[in-house]
Amino acid sequence: MTALLTTDPRTGAQTDTGISATTPEEVAAIAGRAAEAFAALRAHPRAWRAGLLRALADGLEADRDELVAAALAETGLAEARLNGELSRSAFQFRLFADAVDEGGYLEAIIDHAGDTPLGPGPDVRRMLVPIGPIAVFGSSNFPFAFSVVGGDTASALAAGNPVVIKAHSSHLLTSQRSFAALTRAAASYGAPGGTFGMVFGQKAGAVLVADAQIAAVGFTGSLHTGRILQRIIDERPSPIPFYGELASLNPLVITAGAADARTLAIGEGLFASVSGSAGQLCTKPGLAFVPNGDAGDALVADIVSRAEGAAAQTLLNARIRTSFDEIRARLIAHGGARSLVEPAAGEAGYALTPAVLEIAARDVTAEVTEEAFGPLVVLVRYDTVDDVRQALDAVPDSLTATIHAEPHEDGVRAALTAAVVDRVGRIVYNGYPTGVRVSWGMHHGGPWPATNTQHTSVGVTAIRRFLRPLAWQDAPESLLPAELRDGPCDAPRRVDGVLQLAQH
The missing domain is CATH 3.40.605.10 (Aldehyde Dehydrogenase; Chain A, domain 1)
Known part of the structure; x- marks a missing residue:
């Protein structure tokens, strides 16, 4: 039986693992x-x-x-x-x-x-x-x-x-x-x-x-x-x-006030979120909505500068590397996106530098909302919240949405929240969706196609x-789990409608 091969993506070299496919x-x-x-x-x-x-x-x-x-x-x-x-x-x-x-x-x-x-x-x-x-x-x-x-x-x-x-x-x-x-x-x-x-x-x-x-x-x-x-x-x-x-595109929206007040900070944070781990994260913001105007232009210029100066990073495998090129080409040829930064291959293996595309919000269609696994971001330029809302109608539901806004923009922030609340499983404010906290309160899921649950x-x-839930009706005590027997219990439970804390 033929052994399976493993590939070092840094070099493209393949090695026999000695592992055979399971029959x-x-x-x-x-x-x-x-x-x-x-x-x-x-x-x-x-x-x-x-x-x-x-x-x-x-x-x-x-x-x-x-x-x-x-x-x-x-x-x-x-x-x-x-x-x-x-x-x-x-x-x-x-x-x-x-x-x-x-x-x-x-x-x-x-x-x-x-x-x-x-x-x-x-x-x-x-x-x-x-x-x-x-x-x-x-x-x-x-x-x-x-x-x-x-x-x-x-x-x-x-x-x-x-x-x-x-x-x-x-x-x-x-x-x-x-x-x-x-x-x-x-x-x-x-x-x-x-x-x-x-x-x-x-x-x-x-x-x-x-x-x-x-x-x-x-x-x-x-x-x-x-x-x-x-x-x-x-x-x-x-x-x-x-x-x-x-699959998830994780739209990120930057208001005019945020772009003006935090141009360099947002440029740095957004680029790190897009390019971290070579952009191979399920929570990478694939679409970033940037306002038209001087502040938005400055933010775009900052992101472009960072991408142009970035070194190549290794993608996980040949399939991801090939898919990245194919999807980027489709976004340009069929989605109408414009290339601001062209990606370049590294010296060996599956390495690649970041890519940046740009499109007007009014031109966002299903053809420009395909997830590209890797260091690519599409910057969507907009004028109003309605522009964002209309563009989001073409974006598949996602794991996350992110909103960057200033304290004085309460109305805009509320409107943007209303625009994304039914489309995602987590809303991030003035942060970045990459880096999912492992905790009691975290939710990492979203409407289809982000997840199916x-x-x-x-x-x-x-x-x-x-x-799965299981109910016991009129069961002898000896057949009940310890947590359902009368008397002290080391787990919280609801007894005759009253919540009781654990007793140790």
């Missing part, structure tokens, strides 16, 4: 082991699962040097960026451990039997329970935070589910070593053997999604691939949830994707 028979066996592990995982108390999550975080940090070295050679991302991303992954596991300990995610409810305005009512107790083995597809641009050791894996496991990961073809060795770090830590902690599984190869990923033992899919990647996976799910005898983070893939509430 359909092997996929079925891996899914079967995950199903067996599910019965054991769901039987453990929350404190045990929280301990497992912390042990996994420790295991990642113990293998930091080896993991970062592998990712350097397969992604071309900076060492500091990769170290920070690995720290983020460890933090995510620990944050979910805290959430599991706290227990509020269970949404536990007890309604005791008794008289009601509608007559005698039965005893009903309800909470969220895990759903089964989860298939996770890692993304190319986050080899740690959105891949094998990323948020989908952490949140699915926190919910009580085993995880089967499809390794990304752009970082096969990083995936393999990340998986090894997880399985070593899990085995040392005493987790069942099928808690984690991994498959390699495009065909194996399709077979995994179709496997009857898989209960949901978490995916971060292109809209095209997301649609393929959704079709496979739709053809299953029993369709399952598909949580896809797919109302849930988030970042933050504590990401756990909700991999749980």
Whole structure:
């Protein structure tokens, strides 16, 4: 069987990984082991699962040097960026451990039997329970935070589910070593053997999604691939949830007052947001609305100057490099955008300098709103809020929208907020959307095609994707989960309509 190849995007050199594509028979066996592990995982108390999550975080940090070295050679991302991303992954596991300990995610409810305005009512107790083995597809641009050791894996496991990961073809060795770090830590902690599984190869990923033992899919990647996976799910005898983070342009709007008051600061911040990690971030602002007039002209000139002086950065793979050129050409040929800064190839590999395009707001159509993964921004020049609103009608819904405005522009800021509130999952004020905080309150999602769900893939509430509600009516106490039994409880719950805090 032919081994899979890995490519160093800094040079374009390919190396034999020694890894073979997973056969359909092997996929079925891996899914079967995950199903067996599910019965054991769901039987453990929350404190045990929280301990497992912390042990996994420790295991990642113990293998930091080896993991970062592998990712350097397969992604071309900076060492500091990769170290920070690995720290983020460890933090995510620990944050979910805290959430599991706290227990509020269970949404536990007890309604005791008794008289009601509608007559005698039965005893009903309800909470969220895990759903089964989860298939996770890692993304190319986050080899740690959105891949094998990323948020989908952490949140699915926190919910009580085993995880089967499809390794990304752009970082096969990083995936393999990340998986090894997880399985070593899990085995040392005493987790069942099928808690984690991994498959390699495009065909194996399709077979995994179709496997009857898989209960949901978490995916971060292109809209095209997301649609393929959704079709496979739709053809299953029993369709399952598909949580896809797919495509996003993340419009950013700068008011006249902000452009005048903070020209250089906004130029610096916007360019950093567009070009950071070579523009390969799902929250990169692909469209920036800049007012017409002297202040807007000065801002555009500043961004152009920064782009012209920028060094080439390495893109993740050949496919992204080719797609960047194709999309940029379409934006100019069919979208009517004008090139202000031409990109230039680096000396080796898939390196590229930033590109800047410009277009009038009245000319924005669907042809100019295609996401270009890489260091490209389209500057949209406008006169009024109505111009922005009309242009946004041609922009697909996104993960984020950003508004830069001054304190005296309350009316404009409110109007812009109203223009974007139904189009995105997060609104950023006087900041930049790149850099998604991992926290209890974060929401990383948006209307289609940004995602296909109302849930988030970042933050504590990401756990909700991999749980389902279950109610017990007139159940014997011995059959109830500990969180639904009468008496003190170490999780918050609502009892006969009254919210009760945890009791320890």
